[in-house]
Amino acid sequence: MAAVSFQSVSKTYPPSRAQRAHGNPGLRALEDVSFDIEEGEFFGLLGPNGAGKTTLISILAGLSRPTSGHVSVHGFDVQTHFADARRQLGIVPQELVFDPFFNVRETLRLQSGYFGIARNDDWIDELLASLGLADKADANMRQLSGGMKRRVLVAQALVHKPQVIVLDEPTAGVDVELRQTLWQFVARLNREGSTVLLTTHYLEEAEALCNRIAMLKRGRVVALDRTSELLKSAASNVLRFKTDAELPWELARHARITGRIVQLPAQNALEVEQLLSNLRQAGVPVEDVEMRKADLEDVFIDLMAGEQTPLEVAR
Template identity: 75%
Template sequence: MPAVSFQAISKTFATPKGPFQALNQVSLDIEQGEFFGLLGPNGAGKTTLISILAGLARATSGRVLVQGSDVQANYADARRKLGIVPQELVFDPFFNVREALRFQSGYFGVKNNDAWIDELLENLGLVDKANANMRQLSGGMKRRVLVAQALVHKPPIIVLDEPTAGVDVELRQTLWHFIARLNKEGHTVLLTTHYLEEAEALCGRIAMLKAGQVVALNRTSELLKAASGSVLQFKTDAVLPAMLASIARVTGRIVQLPAQDAAEIENHLATLRVAGVELQDMEIRRPDLEDVFLQVMSGTSASNISLSEVAL
């Protein structure tokens, strides 16, 4: 039995401009104990899908099962199995951190939970904030509390919707160390993130959404293996020639140029030499998950990347 099963999920919203289809026949299974990534650009439907999983939105058609429990017909049972960290910073301003976690335990009928709460506080770096009012916490600390609240009832399935958006490096490392430990202990993890290096490092399998549809679904290693070509990467302070600027991915001084083969790499280098562009720290590397993601979203990926493994 899958941990989570999305079965032909469609969702249409009514808008002043007419119906908007946020999800279109999304079907995928997340297996027990998986660390699964759900990727896509803004507006692809990731958060809508998670809202339907959490019971916060109702699908127009299709159904979602959480360890066999329908999220609509058996809401309470399905919800007990989920621990969801939302994108938004939602908190109760009247309680301190420990009180908030005790109340959250009570919502799920968990009594005498102080030992686990202490472990959460320790592992998420919140021990010195345990008696601080939620209003006094920084955004990063509030994010840690949201993670603790999602885990306080020890759910078998952990859903992380952009958990590291806008947080510091320390929190990312702390969070991923703890979540990876829980995953090794058998918890299923569903992650959405725009930090693709996190998804590449953590997720065993990945689905990519575009305009409400699954456009790629496979093991992370297979997605990377199927990516075509190479990437010429270097640093420069110069302006790129127009023909290369149109295909380059530029981050500060770092330039990345896709190339299908050695001949195209040489053509890139020749164009740069003619333009007088000085290169530093040049290297040729295999595509990473960000390259794969851009290929899939632009429709230029190899045919065996897209929807190459709809189910295991």
């Protein structure tokens, strides 16, 4: 049995009165999304802003109803067996949501109570220590920094020992220390059998952590495969260099440009030679030239820039 199953999930938000008057049918956020996440997987859900990731997670959490399709967690439908499905889930949201009237330990005890768990202090102590919150246990939530509040959100999601952990942009805007602490702890839980679903814009995290990845574009699945297979589908090499000059259009439209750093796909040595020749002819001075293997960001950019027809890659 799959840990999480999305079956033909679609979601359309109804139009406003003004939109209806102009014949607008509404916003289709998800269109026939189907995939399973197996028990014990570390699964990545990637896509640009507005691709439908958070909508899909909201449906999984029971906070939003799909227009059509079904979602289940360990066999429990999230709509018809909400309580059973919700007990299996621990969800870390994007937003920093907290109660300003409690300290950290009280917050976690209260969260335990929502799931009917009493005398949970041993596990709470372990969570506090593992997430670097032990010295903040008696601090009021209002006194914590943004990074510390996010650590508490992670602890809240894990306080009832869920079988499925959902991390929705958990490291957005946080420091390196928290990222390392979080990933070490979550990787440990995954090794111990927990299923993890991660959404992130830090693609290097997804590449390092996720066994399998689904990519969404405009509410549709455009890639679904093991991370290693997705990497094989990318250009085998990337030419990387620095320049202060503007690239000619024919090169710029294929380039990934970050400030002075330019990266261009190159399948082989002949293409590298041709690219460098084109740069010289265009009068573009380059420095710090190097080659690297393609990464998940290269795959992501190629898919998001490609056709909208879903690419069904072998599971």
